[in-house]
Amino acid sequence: MSATAGPAGSGFAMPRPGPGGGGANGAPGPGDPEGTGTATAEPLAPDTPLSHEDVVELGEEQQAQRLSAMLDDFDREFVGLAPVKARVREIAALLLIDRLRQRYGLTSSRPSLHMCFTGSPGTGKTTVAMHMGEMLRELGYLRKGQLVSVTRDDLVGQYVGHTAPKTKEVLKRAMGGVLLIDEAYYLYRPENERDYGQEAIEILLQFMEAHREDLVVILAGYADRMDVFFRSNPGMASRVAHHIDFPDFSLDELMQIAGLMLDREQYQLSGPAQAAFTEYVGLRMTQPRFANARSIRNAIDRMRLRQARRLVAAGGTIGRGSLMEISESDVRASRVFGDQAANRADER
Amino acid sequence: MRITQGTFSYLPDLTDDEIAAQIQYAVDQGWSIAVEFTDDPHPRNFLWEMWGLPMFDIADAAAGLHEVRACRDVYPDHYIRVNAYDASLGRQTTALSFIVNRPGQEPGFRLDRQEGSDRQIRYSLQPYATQRPAGERYGRNEHRGGAGHSGPASG
Numbered sequence: 086m087s088a089t090a091g092p093a094g095s096g097f098a099m100p101r102p103g104p105g106g107g108g109a110n111g112a113p114g115p116g117d118p119e120g121t122g123t124a125t126a127e128p129l130a131p132d133t134p135l136s137h138e139d140v141v142e143l144g145e146e147q148q149a150q151r152l153s154a155m156l157d158d159f160d161r162e163f164v165g166l167a168p169v170k171a172r173v174r175e176i177a178a179l180l181l182i183d184r185l186r187q188r189y190g191l192t193s194s195r196p197s198l199h200m201c202f203t204g205s206p207g208t209g210k211t212t213v214a215m216h217m218g219e220m221l222r223e224l225g226y227l228r229k230g231q232l233v234s235v236t237r238d239d240l241v242g243q244y245v246g247h248t249a250p251k252t253k254e255v256l257k258r259a260m261g262g263v264l265l266i267d268e269a270y271y272l273y274r275p276e277n278e279r280d281y282g283q284e285a286i287e288i289l290l291q292f293m294e295a296h297r298e299d300l301v302v303i304l305a306g307y308a309d310r311m312d313v314f315f316r317s318n319p320g321m322a323s324r325v326a327h328h329i330d331f332p333d334f335s336l337d338e339l340m341q342i343a344g345l346m347l348d349r350e351q352y353q354l355s356g357p358a359q360a361a362f363t364e365y366v367g368l369r370m371t372q373p374r375f376a377n378a379r380s381i382r383n384a385i386d387r388m389r390l391r392q393a394r395r396l397v398a399a400g401g402t403i404g405r406g407s408l409m410e411i412s413e414s415d416v417r418a419s420r421v422f423g424d425q426a427a428n429r430a431d432e433r
Numbered sequence: 434m435r436i437t438q439g440t441f442s443y444l445p446d447l448t449d450d451e452i453a454a455q456i457q458y459a460v461d462q463g464w465s466i467a468v469e470f471t472d473d474p475h476p477r478n479f480l481w482e483m484w485g486l487p488m489f490d491i492a493d494a495a496a497g498l499h500e501v502r503a504c505r506d507v508y509p510d511h512y513i514r515v516n517a518y519d520a521s522l523g524r525q526t527t528a529l530s531f532i533v534n535r536p537g538q539e540p541g542f543r544l545d546r547q548e549g550s551d552r553q554i555r556y557s558l559q560p561y562a563t564q565r566p567a568g569e570r571y572g573r574n575e576h577r578g579g580a581g582h583s584g585p586a587s588g
Contacts (some may be wrong), residue, residue: 229492250485257500261493299495 135188146185152177155223159216164345165338169213172329173220180224197326198226198301199293201269201315203308204331207377210305211265213331218263221301229261237271240285248281252288260299269304270314286318293324334377339366343381347411352389357413362388368421384419391415434541436474439514439530449498452515452533457494459517464528465489466497467516470508472570474539474560487518501533510536510571536562536571 135141147153156177160170176198183193198221202210215232222230235255242248256264266272266289274280293302304311304321308330315322334342340363347354354362365384369375392415396403437443447455456466466488469481484504488496497515504513513534516527540561547555562570 228495231492257488257491257496260491260496260499296495296499299493299499 133188134190137189139189141185141188147181151223152181155220159220162216162345163209163213164341165334166209166213166331169209169329169331172327173217176327177220177224180221180226184225195226195298197297197324199297199325200301200303200327200329201311201325202303202305202329202331203311205307205333205377207379207381208331208333209378210331211267214263214265214303214305217301217303221263227262227301231259231262232265233259233262234265234267236267237282240266240272240289241281245281248284249288252285253292256288256292256296256300260296263301263303265303265305268306270306270310273314273317275317286321290320290324336363336367336370339370339377339381342378343385346382346385350385350389351409352385352392352411353409354416355410355412358411358416361413361416365416365419365421372421387419388415391418434539436512436532436535436539438474438476439532441531446535447531447533449502452501453494453498455529455531456497456515456517459529460491460494460497462517462519462528463521464517464519466491466500467518468497468500468504468513469516470504470511470513470534472508472511472536472567473563474512475542475558475563481512481514484513487516505534509534512536538571 144153156174159173163170176196179196183196186193200217202214204210211234214234218227218230218232220230221227233255239255240248240252242251272282272286272289274282289302292300302325304325306314315325343362343366362384366381369380369384388411392411395412395415396407435442441447441455459466467486468484470484471478471481485500488500491497501513501515511534512532514530514532517529519526519528543559543561545557545559547557549555
């Protein structure tokens, strides 16, 4: 606490509303529904009402809402995932058309956007969910677009009466954004009829229905177990409108992903290393516990380790180029190339 | 007599949209939101019953409004207010507090004068409402009795 007395002292000075920034009394007036402190995206295109005869240029409209740029970004950033991209475009188009309908004074009910992502590990479910939040915020569907990622133990309590407040707490945290429930099928444990998971599901259902405009729930998990989950919870199945399946990546796509990751971390594969890495990915795909993009990320991390060890062991002078380059030996040292039977845990 | 405690209390009652806007402002400032209720309108009664725990990590006003509505459903004839607490060092105090629900009938206060020695007079305020037991003070939800002050029912 500063000891300086006087009006400028930072101690217990009363915050005053003024040009310098809002203080305690700078709360927005009742006519300002956005609030003054919202640090969200820039305002969307003004929603001027249109008369019956007006015509809108769709392309311009998309431009104005930065929709096309956003979707292109999405396409560029995510390799493969064709069904996901198609569905995202559909949703974006629907929201765009809905906004236009609204401006013409036509009815436009808010579509339910609860989703279910199914797919193998490492196919990008969480990453897409995170982007989904941002995108829905840009489209004006969500107010905040934050992602709250939870699993069973964040929702289900340990004793009677613990589950409901816990689940509600999480739901409140996710309001205005996206709630991602990873491995949602663990919520339902049919073998234990006194399991509290059922209670969490009931509260979820209630919120998904009553607060459709406030939050988007995304359930993620493996396809087969998700099917069982939906079969035993028909209420949940009917409230989730969008089922999106994340396909496994092909070898080419995995190599593209690796390229993107290496670019982002500012590494390069030398020519022979490139070939060796392709071979590595091909081998790794056939092995058990292959987790698509996550395995690629781990492989890159281990290559960085080996590169660092090699450089330190070599000693002498070092330049920018050698710091960035991953050589063939860094790739070939992987256990995947060696004894295939001896898959160690670290090759997961 | 209309109780004027906290911010905005001289304005007409806030609509839900306006309440949401205020909560959103508070959330954006990093303040935690608490919903409290009481049926004792005495101006010095500043510690009201808590409706659940304060909300520390919400991002959107919808969560706060949800709790306001839930509290209103249970206590339609109580005073309900929203407190926003600023926990930042050097402030650590309630930054914003406003009433979001009030009983339909507010009977007001009686002023008592107590004469002491040397013709000294002490004044005290007595809300007419508190002449009845807690929980039965504002008409409609008399059937609830006086013991229903445990916040949201935990399930």
